[in-house]
Amino acid sequence: MIIRKTAAELEKMRRSGILVYQILKNLGDMVQEGVSTYDLEVAAERMIADAGARPAFKGYFVPAAGERYKYVLCTSVNSEIVHGIPSPKRVLKKGDIVSIDTGVQLDGYYGDSAVTVGVGELSGETKRLLKVTEESLELAIQQVRAGNRLFDICGTVERHVVSNGYSVVREYVGHGIGTQLHEEPQIPNYVDRKNENPRLKEGMVLAIEPMVNAGKAEAKVLGDKWTAVAKDGSNSAHFEHCVAVTSNGPWVLTRP
Amino acid sequence: MPGVSNRVAGVVLAELPQLVYRVDVGKGREVLAHAVGMAERNFVRLLPGDKVEIELAAQDQTRGRILKKL
Numbered sequence: 001m002i003i004r005k006t007a008a009e010l011e012k013m014r015r016s017g018i019l020v021y022q023i024l025k026n027l028g029d030m031v032q033e034g035v036s037t038y039d040l041e042v043a044a045e046r047m048i049a050d051a052g053a054r055p056a057f058k059g060y061f062v063p064a065a066g067e068r069y070k071y072v073l074c075t076s077v078n079s080e081i082v083h084g085i086p087s088p089k090r091v092l093k094k095g096d097i098v099s100i101d102t103g104v105q106l107d108g109y110y111g112d113s114a115v116t117v118g119v120g121e122l123s124g125e126t127k128r129l130l131k132v133t134e135e136s137l138e139l140a141i142q143q144v145r146a147g148n149r150l151f152d153i154c155g156t157v158e159r160h161v162v163s164n165g166y167s168v169v170r171e172y173v174g175h176g177i178g179t180q181l182h183e184e185p186q187i188p189n190y191v192d193r194k195n196e197n198p199r200l201k202e203g204m205v206l207a208i209e210p211m212v213n214a215g216k217a218e219a220k221v222l223g224d225k226w227t228a229v230a231k232d233g234s235n236s237a238h239f240e241h242c243v244a245v246t247s248n249g250p251w252v253l254t255r256p
Numbered sequence: 257m258p259g260v261s262n263r264v265a266g267v268v269l270a271e272l273p274q275l276v277y278r279v280d281v282g283k284g285r286e287v288l289a290h291a292v293g294m295a296e297r298n299f300v301r302l303l304p305g306d307k308v309e310i311e312l313a314a315q316d317q318t319r320g321r322i323l324k325k326l
Contacts, residue, residue: 057257063317064260066285074257082258101257112257172258182259184314192263194293194311194323209258225283240258 002176002184004203009109010244010251013178013205016053016104016111017242017253023047023102027073028117033094037075040100041086045072048104056103056110056181065225074101074114076227081169081211081219081236083226094120097130099238103181110181112207113254114240125214126235129166133212133237136160140208144200144243144250150185151197157189157210167217169236172228174209177242200245205253209240262312265326268302277302277322279310287312289320300325 005013026047027040048055055072062069065083076084076099077092084099092098101114116130136157143152161168174187185198189210200206213219215234222229230236242253266279266287275291289310294300302308307326313319 060257062260066283069257103257170263171261173261175259181257186259186262188261188263195263211258221283238258 002198002204003178004201005178005205005244006203009178010203010205012107012109013111013242013244014253016106016109017113018256019051019053019104019106020102020111020113021254021256023104024100024113024115027100028115031092031098031117031119033092033120035092036088037077037084037086037090037092037098038088040075041071041073044102048072051104051106053104053106056105056112060181067225069226072102075099076101076236076238078235079230079233081213081228081230082172082238083228085224085226092119095122095126097122097126097235097237101238101240108179110177110179111254112177112181112240112242114209114238116237116239129212129214129235129237132161132164132166133210134239136210136212137208137239137241140210141241141243141250141252144206144245146200146202146245146247148200149197150187150200151191153206153208154188155191158191161189161210161212166212166214169211169213169219170217171219172211174207174240177205177207202245202247205242205244207240207242209238211236211238262314264310264312266308266310268304268306268308270304271302279308279320279322281310287318287320289322291322293323295322295324
Protein backbone atom coordinates (compact mmCIF):
# COMPACT_ATOMS: atom_id res chain seq x y z
CA MET A 1 0.00 0.00 0.00
CA ILE A 2 1.30 3.47 -0.91
CA ILE A 3 0.89 5.86 2.00
CA ARG A 4 -0.59 9.24 1.06
CA LYS A 5 0.43 12.31 3.07
CA THR A 6 -1.72 15.19 4.25
CA ALA A 7 -0.82 18.83 3.54
CA ALA A 8 0.60 19.21 7.06
CA GLU A 9 2.79 16.14 6.58
CA LEU A 10 4.03 17.45 3.24
CA GLU A 11 5.07 20.71 4.97
CA LYS A 12 7.21 18.68 7.39
CA MET A 13 8.72 16.69 4.53
CA ARG A 14 9.40 19.99 2.77
CA ARG A 15 11.51 21.12 5.75
CA SER A 16 13.65 17.98 5.68
CA GLY A 17 13.87 18.29 1.90
CA ILE A 18 15.17 21.86 2.05
CA LEU A 19 17.73 20.84 4.69
CA VAL A 20 19.02 18.07 2.41
CA TYR A 21 19.19 20.57 -0.45
CA GLN A 22 21.32 22.99 1.59
CA ILE A 23 23.65 20.21 2.75
CA LEU A 24 24.14 18.94 -0.79
CA LYS A 25 24.74 22.47 -2.07
CA ASN A 26 27.45 23.10 0.53
CA LEU A 27 29.04 19.70 -0.15
CA GLY A 28 28.96 20.37 -3.89
CA ASP A 29 30.89 23.60 -3.31
CA MET A 30 33.44 21.70 -1.20
CA VAL A 31 34.23 19.21 -3.96
CA GLN A 32 37.60 19.93 -5.52
CA GLU A 33 40.89 18.24 -6.27
CA GLY A 34 42.59 16.79 -3.18
CA VAL A 35 39.46 16.53 -1.02
CA SER A 36 38.78 13.01 0.27
CA THR A 37 35.27 11.58 0.41
CA TYR A 38 35.65 11.27 4.18
CA ASP A 39 36.10 15.07 4.43
CA LEU A 40 32.65 15.39 2.85
CA GLU A 41 31.26 12.86 5.34
CA VAL A 42 32.61 14.82 8.33
CA ALA A 43 31.22 18.10 6.99
CA ALA A 44 27.82 16.53 6.30
CA GLU A 45 27.59 14.97 9.76
CA ARG A 46 28.33 18.35 11.35
CA MET A 47 25.76 20.18 9.21
CA ILE A 48 23.05 17.63 10.02
CA ALA A 49 23.82 17.84 13.76
CA ASP A 50 23.78 21.67 13.63
CA ALA A 51 20.33 21.61 12.07
CA GLY A 52 19.06 19.37 14.88
CA ALA A 53 18.17 16.57 12.49
CA ARG A 54 19.02 12.88 12.46
CA PRO A 55 21.05 11.37 9.59
CA ALA A 56 18.76 9.00 7.72
CA PHE A 57 21.39 6.58 6.42
CA LYS A 58 23.41 6.02 9.58
CA GLY A 59 22.16 2.80 11.15
CA TYR A 60 19.76 2.07 8.28
CA PHE A 61 19.41 -1.68 7.80
CA VAL A 62 19.51 -3.00 4.24
CA PRO A 63 18.62 -6.70 4.04
CA ALA A 64 20.58 -7.27 0.82
CA ALA A 65 23.78 -6.10 2.52
CA GLY A 66 22.80 -7.89 5.75
CA GLU A 67 24.02 -5.06 7.98
CA ARG A 68 23.49 -1.47 9.00
CA TYR A 69 25.03 1.41 7.05
CA LYS A 70 27.63 3.24 9.13
CA TYR A 71 27.89 6.64 7.45
CA VAL A 72 25.65 9.63 6.75
CA LEU A 73 26.72 9.96 3.10
CA CYS A 74 27.01 7.69 0.11
CA THR A 75 29.87 8.95 -2.07
CA SER A 76 30.26 7.04 -5.31
CA VAL A 77 33.24 8.02 -7.45
CA ASN A 78 33.41 7.39 -11.24
CA SER A 79 32.42 3.77 -11.98
CA GLU A 80 30.83 3.33 -8.54
CA ILE A 81 27.08 3.54 -9.07
CA VAL A 82 25.63 3.93 -5.58
CA HIS A 83 26.27 3.08 -1.90
CA GLY A 84 29.94 4.13 -2.11
CA ILE A 85 31.45 4.26 1.37
CA PRO A 86 33.29 7.49 2.33
CA SER A 87 36.97 6.84 3.04
CA PRO A 88 39.96 9.08 3.86
CA LYS A 89 41.94 7.07 1.27
CA ARG A 90 39.58 8.01 -1.57
CA VAL A 91 41.01 11.38 -2.66
CA LEU A 92 39.26 13.12 -5.55
CA LYS A 93 41.29 13.76 -8.70
CA LYS A 94 40.75 16.17 -11.56
CA GLY A 95 38.17 14.83 -14.04
CA ASP A 96 36.46 12.54 -11.50
CA ILE A 97 32.72 12.54 -11.03
CA VAL A 98 31.35 11.93 -7.54
CA SER A 99 27.75 11.19 -6.65
CA ILE A 100 26.82 12.54 -3.22
CA ASP A 101 23.68 11.03 -1.74
CA THR A 102 22.31 11.92 1.68
CA GLY A 103 19.13 11.96 3.72
CA VAL A 104 17.88 13.38 7.00
CA GLN A 105 15.01 12.77 9.38
CA LEU A 106 13.43 15.91 10.81
CA ASP A 107 10.20 15.85 12.87
CA GLY A 108 9.77 12.17 12.02
CA TYR A 109 9.75 12.70 8.25
CA TYR A 110 12.53 11.85 5.83
CA GLY A 111 14.13 13.82 3.03
CA ASP A 112 16.47 12.16 0.53
CA SER A 113 18.35 13.60 -2.43
CA ALA A 114 21.48 13.10 -4.50
CA VAL A 115 23.59 14.99 -7.02
CA THR A 116 26.57 14.05 -9.15
CA VAL A 117 29.25 16.73 -9.43
CA GLY A 118 32.45 16.87 -11.44
CA VAL A 119 35.90 17.65 -10.03
CA GLY A 120 37.52 20.40 -12.10
CA GLU A 121 37.10 20.38 -15.87
CA LEU A 122 35.28 17.31 -17.25
CA SER A 123 35.71 15.65 -20.61
CA GLY A 124 32.93 16.20 -23.14
CA GLU A 125 31.62 12.64 -22.88
CA THR A 126 31.40 12.76 -19.06
CA LYS A 127 29.61 16.12 -19.22
CA ARG A 128 27.07 14.60 -21.59
CA LEU A 129 26.49 11.66 -19.19
CA LEU A 130 25.68 14.05 -16.34
CA LYS A 131 23.47 16.18 -18.60
CA VAL A 132 21.46 13.21 -19.89
CA THR A 133 20.96 11.81 -16.38
CA GLU A 134 19.77 15.14 -15.01
CA GLU A 135 17.48 15.68 -18.00
CA SER A 136 15.94 12.24 -17.53
CA LEU A 137 15.15 13.12 -13.89
CA GLU A 138 13.58 16.44 -14.93
CA LEU A 139 11.45 14.72 -17.58
CA ALA A 140 10.37 12.09 -15.04
CA ILE A 141 9.40 14.79 -12.52
CA GLN A 142 7.05 16.28 -15.13
CA GLN A 143 5.22 12.93 -15.19
CA VAL A 144 4.47 13.01 -11.44
CA ARG A 145 0.81 13.99 -11.71
CA ALA A 146 -2.36 12.61 -10.20
CA GLY A 147 -3.89 10.23 -12.73
CA ASN A 148 -0.62 9.15 -14.33
CA ARG A 149 0.77 5.73 -13.64
CA LEU A 150 4.08 4.60 -12.19
CA PHE A 151 5.24 3.28 -15.58
CA ASP A 152 4.97 6.83 -17.00
CA ILE A 153 7.85 7.75 -14.69
CA CYS A 154 9.85 4.56 -15.29
CA GLY A 155 9.34 4.71 -19.05
CA THR A 156 10.31 8.38 -19.36
CA VAL A 157 13.65 7.77 -17.68
CA GLU A 158 14.38 4.64 -19.68
CA ARG A 159 13.43 6.16 -23.03
CA HIS A 160 15.53 9.29 -22.58
CA VAL A 161 18.59 7.40 -21.33
CA VAL A 162 18.51 4.59 -23.88
CA SER A 163 17.90 6.97 -26.81
CA ASN A 164 21.11 8.77 -25.80
CA GLY A 165 23.09 5.54 -25.94
CA TYR A 166 23.47 4.93 -22.21
CA SER A 167 21.97 2.25 -20.00
CA VAL A 168 19.96 2.28 -16.77
CA VAL A 169 20.95 0.25 -13.73
CA ARG A 170 18.36 -2.42 -12.97
CA GLU A 171 19.51 -3.68 -9.58
CA TYR A 172 18.70 -0.45 -7.74
CA VAL A 173 15.40 1.39 -7.64
CA GLY A 174 13.76 4.58 -6.46
CA HIS A 175 11.25 4.38 -3.63
CA GLY A 176 8.36 5.97 -1.84
CA ILE A 177 9.37 8.07 1.16
CA GLY A 178 7.69 9.43 4.28
CA THR A 179 8.00 8.25 7.87
CA GLN A 180 10.22 5.47 6.54
CA LEU A 181 13.25 6.02 4.33
CA HIS A 182 12.09 3.29 1.96
CA GLU A 183 8.36 2.91 1.47
CA GLU A 184 6.28 1.34 -1.25
CA PRO A 185 6.33 1.49 -4.21
CA GLN A 186 9.67 0.51 -5.69
CA ILE A 187 10.36 2.77 -8.69
CA PRO A 188 12.63 0.99 -11.17
CA ASN A 189 14.14 3.08 -13.97
CA TYR A 190 12.87 0.68 -16.61
CA VAL A 191 9.49 -0.72 -17.57
CA ASP A 192 8.75 -4.38 -16.93
CA ARG A 193 5.13 -5.39 -17.35
CA LYS A 194 5.51 -7.99 -14.59
CA ASN A 195 5.88 -5.18 -12.04
CA GLU A 196 2.93 -3.43 -10.45
CA ASN A 197 1.76 -0.24 -12.14
CA PRO A 198 -0.31 1.76 -9.62
CA ARG A 199 -2.02 5.02 -10.51
CA LEU A 200 -0.52 8.10 -8.84
CA LYS A 201 -2.78 9.93 -6.40
CA GLU A 202 -2.55 13.21 -4.55
CA GLY A 203 -0.35 13.07 -1.45
CA MET A 204 2.04 10.35 -2.60
CA VAL A 205 5.73 11.21 -2.26
CA LEU A 206 8.21 9.47 -4.55
CA ALA A 207 12.00 9.53 -4.52
CA ILE A 208 12.92 9.23 -8.19
CA GLU A 209 16.53 8.38 -8.84
CA PRO A 210 17.88 7.58 -12.29
CA MET A 211 21.20 5.73 -12.13
CA VAL A 212 22.86 5.76 -15.54
CA ASN A 213 25.92 3.87 -16.74
CA ALA A 214 27.89 5.18 -19.71
CA GLY A 215 28.58 1.59 -20.78
CA LYS A 216 26.67 -1.62 -20.04
CA ALA A 217 23.99 -1.82 -17.36
CA GLU A 218 25.40 -4.72 -15.33
CA ALA A 219 26.37 -3.91 -11.75
CA LYS A 220 28.25 -5.87 -9.14
CA VAL A 221 28.69 -5.37 -5.41
CA LEU A 222 32.22 -5.16 -4.04
CA GLY A 223 33.56 -7.13 -1.08
CA ASP A 224 32.57 -4.42 1.40
CA LYS A 225 28.92 -5.57 0.80
CA TRP A 226 27.81 -2.03 -0.13
CA THR A 227 29.64 -0.35 -3.01
CA ALA A 228 27.95 -1.15 -6.33
CA VAL A 229 30.18 -0.64 -9.37
CA ALA A 230 29.59 -0.89 -13.10
CA LYS A 231 30.90 -4.28 -14.21
CA ASP A 232 32.60 -2.88 -17.31
CA GLY A 233 34.24 -0.04 -15.35
CA SER A 234 32.38 2.73 -17.20
CA ASN A 235 31.39 5.97 -15.50
CA SER A 236 28.07 6.13 -13.68
CA ALA A 237 25.91 9.11 -12.75
CA HIS A 238 23.08 9.38 -10.22
CA PHE A 239 20.60 12.16 -9.45
CA GLU A 240 17.71 12.03 -7.02
CA HIS A 241 14.80 14.21 -5.89
CA CYS A 242 11.77 13.66 -3.65
CA VAL A 243 8.63 14.65 -5.53
CA ALA A 244 5.13 14.99 -4.09
CA VAL A 245 1.96 14.56 -6.13
CA THR A 246 -0.25 17.62 -5.59
CA SER A 247 -3.34 19.01 -7.26
CA ASN A 248 -1.11 21.54 -9.08
CA GLY A 249 1.19 18.86 -10.47
CA PRO A 250 4.62 17.84 -9.22
CA TRP A 251 6.14 19.52 -6.15
CA VAL A 252 9.87 18.89 -5.81
CA LEU A 253 10.50 18.84 -2.06
CA THR A 254 14.28 18.77 -2.23
CA ARG A 255 14.91 22.04 -4.02
CA PRO A 256 13.69 25.60 -3.46
CA MET B 257 19.87 6.14 -0.90
CA PRO B 258 18.40 3.93 -3.61
CA GLY B 259 16.56 0.80 -2.54
CA VAL B 260 17.81 -2.58 -3.64
CA SER B 261 15.44 -4.03 -6.23
CA ASN B 262 13.28 -6.96 -5.15
CA ARG B 263 13.90 -8.56 -8.53
CA VAL B 264 17.04 -10.66 -8.32
CA ALA B 265 18.63 -13.47 -10.29
CA GLY B 266 19.36 -16.72 -8.49
CA VAL B 267 20.44 -20.31 -8.95
CA VAL B 268 18.18 -23.23 -8.04
CA LEU B 269 19.71 -25.36 -5.29
CA ALA B 270 17.00 -27.94 -4.70
CA GLU B 271 13.50 -28.86 -5.76
CA LEU B 272 11.05 -29.19 -2.87
CA PRO B 273 7.47 -30.52 -3.01
CA GLN B 274 4.60 -28.46 -4.47
CA LEU B 275 6.51 -26.15 -6.81
CA VAL B 276 8.69 -24.73 -4.05
CA TYR B 277 12.39 -24.39 -4.74
CA ARG B 278 15.38 -23.46 -2.64
CA VAL B 279 17.24 -20.73 -4.53
CA ASP B 280 20.65 -19.17 -3.92
CA VAL B 281 20.57 -15.42 -4.62
CA GLY B 282 24.29 -14.83 -4.11
CA LYS B 283 26.53 -14.17 -1.12
CA GLY B 284 25.17 -17.27 0.62
CA ARG B 285 21.60 -15.95 0.92
CA GLU B 286 19.04 -18.72 0.45
CA VAL B 287 15.42 -18.10 -0.45
CA LEU B 288 12.41 -20.40 -0.53
CA ALA B 289 10.64 -19.53 -3.75
CA HIS B 290 7.36 -20.61 -5.28
CA ALA B 291 6.94 -20.91 -9.05
CA VAL B 292 4.27 -18.54 -10.38
CA GLY B 293 2.91 -17.37 -13.72
CA MET B 294 4.23 -19.12 -16.80
CA ALA B 295 6.75 -21.08 -14.74
CA GLU B 296 3.81 -22.58 -12.80
CA ARG B 297 1.27 -23.04 -15.58
CA ASN B 298 3.58 -24.68 -18.07
CA PHE B 299 5.24 -26.90 -15.48
CA VAL B 300 8.63 -25.50 -16.45
CA ARG B 301 11.07 -28.06 -15.20
CA LEU B 302 13.60 -26.43 -12.88
CA LEU B 303 16.62 -28.46 -11.90
CA PRO B 304 19.44 -27.64 -9.49
CA GLY B 305 21.83 -25.32 -11.32
CA ASP B 306 19.17 -23.54 -13.41
CA LYS B 307 19.23 -19.76 -13.33
CA VAL B 308 15.93 -18.11 -12.43
CA GLU B 309 14.58 -14.62 -11.87
CA ILE B 310 12.81 -14.22 -8.55
CA GLU B 311 10.88 -11.50 -6.79
CA LEU B 312 11.61 -11.28 -3.07
CA ALA B 313 8.83 -10.65 -0.56
CA ALA B 314 8.83 -7.07 0.71
CA GLN B 315 8.74 -8.03 4.39
CA ASP B 316 10.56 -11.36 4.44
CA GLN B 317 13.74 -11.57 2.40
CA THR B 318 13.90 -15.36 2.77
CA ARG B 319 10.76 -15.89 0.68
CA GLY B 320 10.14 -15.19 -2.97
CA ARG B 321 8.38 -16.04 -6.20
CA ILE B 322 10.07 -17.54 -9.25
CA LEU B 323 8.97 -15.40 -12.21
CA LYS B 324 10.85 -17.13 -14.98
CA LYS B 325 13.70 -19.37 -15.97
CA LEU B 326 16.60 -17.42 -17.43
